Amino acid sequence: GSLKPGKMPEGEKMGQCKQEEEQQQKEAKREGLIEFYSSYQELFQFFCSNTTIHGAIRLVCSKKNKMKTAFWSVLFFLTFGLMYWQFGILYREYFSYPVNLNLNLNSDRLTFPAVTLCTLNPYRYSAIRKQLDKLDEITHQTLLDLYDYNMSLPQRDWSTSSTQRRSSRSLLHHIQRHPLRRQKRDNVVNLPENSPSVDKNDWKIGFVLCNENNDCFHQAYSSGVDAVREWYSFHYINILAQVPDAKALDESDFENFIYACRFNEATCDKANYTHFHHPLYGNCYTFNDNSSSVWTSSMPGINNGLSLVVRTEQNDFIPLLSTVTGARVMVHDQNEPAFMDDGGFNVRPGIETSISMRKEMTIRLGGSYSDCTEDGSDVPVQNLYSSRYTEQVCIRSCFQLNMVERCGCAYYFYPLPSGALYCDYTKHKAWGYCYYKLLAEFKADVLGCFHKCRKPCKMTEYQLSAGYSRWPSAVSEDWVFYMLSQQNKYNITSKRNGVAKVNIFFKEWNYKTNGESPAFTVVTLLSQLGNQWSLWFGSSVLSVMELAELVLDFIAITFILGFRWFRSRQKLPAPVPPLNSQDNAAFQDEAPALRAPHRFTVEAVVTTLPSYNSLEPRGPSRDGEEGHE
Numbered sequence: 001g002s003l004k005p006g007k008m009p010e011g012e013k014m015g016q017c018k019q020e021e022e023q024q025q026k027e028a029k030r031e032g033l034i035e036f037y038s039s040y041q042e043l044f045q046f047f048c049s050n051t052t053i054h055g056a057i058r059l060v061c062s063k064k065n066k067m068k069t070a071f072w073s074v075l076f077f078l079t080f081g082l083m084y085w086q087f088g089i090l091y092r093e094y095f096s097y098p099v100n101l102n103l104n105l106n107s108d109r110l111t112f113p114a115v116t117l118c119t120l121n122p123y124r125y126s127a128i129r130k131q132l133d134k135l136d137e138i139t140h141q142t143l144l145d146l147y148d149y150n151m152s153l154p155q156r157d158w159s160t161s162s163t164q165r166r167s168s169r170s171l172l173h174h175i176q177r178h179p180l181r182r183q184k185r186d187n188v189v190n191l192p193e194n195s196p197s198v199d200k201n202d203w204k205i206g207f208v209l210c211n212e213n214n215d216c217f218h219q220a221y222s223s224g225v226d227a228v229r230e231w232y233s234f235h236y237i238n239i240l241a242q243v244p245d246a247k248a249l250d251e252s253d254f255e256n257f258i259y260a261c262r263f264n265e266a267t268c269d270k271a272n273y274t275h276f277h278h279p280l281y282g283n284c285y286t287f288n289d290n291s292s293s294v295w296t297s298s299m300p301g302i303n304n305g306l307s308l309v310v311r312t313e314q315n316d317f318i319p320l321l322s323t324v325t326g327a328r329v330m331v332h333d334q335n336e337p338a339f340m341d342d343g344g345f346n347v348r349p350g351i352e353t354s355i356s357m358r359k360e361m362t363i364r365l366g367g368s369y370s371d372c373t374e375d376g377s378d379v380p381v382q383n384l385y386s387s388r389y390t391e392q393v394c395i396r397s398c399f400q401l402n403m404v405e406r407c408g409c410a411y412y413f414y415p416l417p418s419g420a421l422y423c424d425y426t427k428h429k430a431w432g433y434c435y436y437k438l439l440a441e442f443k444a445d446v447l448g449c450f451h452k453c454r455k456p457c458k459m460t461e462y463q464l465s466a467g468y469s470r471w472p473s474a475v476s477e478d479w480v481f482y483m484l485s486q487q488n489k490y491n492i493t494s495k496r497n498g499v500a501k502v503n504i505f506f507k508e509w510n511y512k513t514n515g516e517s518p519a520f521t522v523v524t525l526l527s528q529l530g531n532q533w534s535l536w537f538g539s540s541v542l543s544v545m546e547l548a549e550l551v552l553d554f555i556a557i558t559f560i561l562g563f564r565w566f567r568s569r570q571k572l573p574a575p576v577p578p579l580n581s582q583d584n585a586a587f588q589d590e591a592p593a594l595r596a597p598h599r600f601t602v603e604a605v606v607t608t609l610p611s612y613n614s615l616e617p618r619g620p621s622r623d624g625e626e627g628h629e
Helices: 010-029 040-050 066-095 126-147 162-177 224-241 391-407 431-443 477-487 522-537 541-570 581-606 618-628
Strands: 099-107 114-118 180-184 203-210 216-221 258-263 273-278 282-287 306-311 327-332 345-347 351-363 458-470 499-506 510-518
Touching: 040 541, 066 522, 114 306, 126 180, 126 224, 180 224, 203 224, 203 431, 216 224, 216 431, 258 282, 327 351, 327 458, 327 499, 391 431, 522 541
Parallel strands: 351 499, 351 510
Antiparallel strands: 099 510, 114 282, 114 327, 180 203, 203 216, 258 306, 273 282, 306 499, 327 345, 351 458
């Protein structure tokens, strides 16, 4: 009737198991410092039940109704998609870097701009007078052959030295290599030139330029006037380029061109202007540049600006280069070159031209907001001008550098790069062919100059408006010309075309500043994102943190489950190799001896072993009971 060793009463065993289960449940209910969910489902259910994002609770509270669950799931994720679509639009707008245009009107005393005035007619400089006379003689014969026009030539002293005769023969040789000729249009059948069925309008005039390989470029014009001027200018530039010292062309005659100069009711002097020579516009004078103290307008109005009386009568000029009479004026900022072709305008003879100015400044945002440049240091074009960076300065420098690289010489109209020479067909025989081919590529932006040269971030412009009146009037012209002849020794040959008057002044003190400011900042972006988040989900920043917590918990659970799977793969038992017949027989003989310990081991695992005190008295009593039986 006694219990076997290792056995426990059934009731005691059940009670002990129940206590262990309750202990495990208590430990499970304890909240640790860091707690992870056991499954994705548990994580998602906890998030939807506790988050402040609107609509998330509907994904779990109606799980017994599959139709509602499906409806709210579609609605929830559709809303999420629409919100992030709006996010994408906001981010795209932010990274497009839009700007707001700010218009400001300022009132202050204004610095008077620089004013450049040119005679509009190139002069027959003494250093090249003989070559120009020879060019006029050849042009006279060319016009006589092409148009039967006998151009009158002034009387010249044709006595020349042997050196000048050699120079004239060289000039004649090069002109014969680039003759002016007429060509038939493309749509005209080849007929004899003197055929009565050929209209003169069916011909176009031009000249041919060839290189060393006899590849020729046909420079043709529909207008004979344009063709003659371009052909004459081409040879005129070659003559100018042969002058070794540019100072030989500096024949300024300020008093014979500008009869009167006043600024702010004060007389100008030589310290207020600088002189330079332009190949086509002749002598040019720049007033109020940085060579002296800069003028400041005390008040707006015609009496507080620059007033000039200039001579416009032609005398010993070159009529084939300039076909107009008057002067050319340009208003520009200090430290900027005067590009007379771009911003200049002509002053008519016998007319008083009053030009009112209004200053306008433009300030652009650099960096990611625009491709403007602060000072041109980040533009891949060397500045050949001794002035600050402007877009036109960069474009002309770009063309000149390409000209030197491709043609081996520099164009005479632009500054000379270091180590280069001006193009001259006595040294560079094919430069004309190269120049006109390069000019066509430049205009088509094949050279990339218009892309390389960027706008400056800060620039100053002057908006001009002009008014015209007859000057001097019919009743006052007699005494005006008399005073000019007495004071300036002006020989009156053509009263109407002899002089002109120019007034340049500020219209008002107010000047306009066009500035830029970022239209979409980081603060604006966050505000717009918050508006969209509140619109679609009615949430706040803390709701975003809840969503971020969900993502982090998801990553953590994924890592833990992956780690457990990896450890379980490492603890799998090794496969048992197959046994042969001899091993099987030996295993059968040893089986009775192995089974008892195996059963004992299993029983020891599932039962509670008795204490040492309960085992000690059982040995003798056990033997006594057996002997009594």
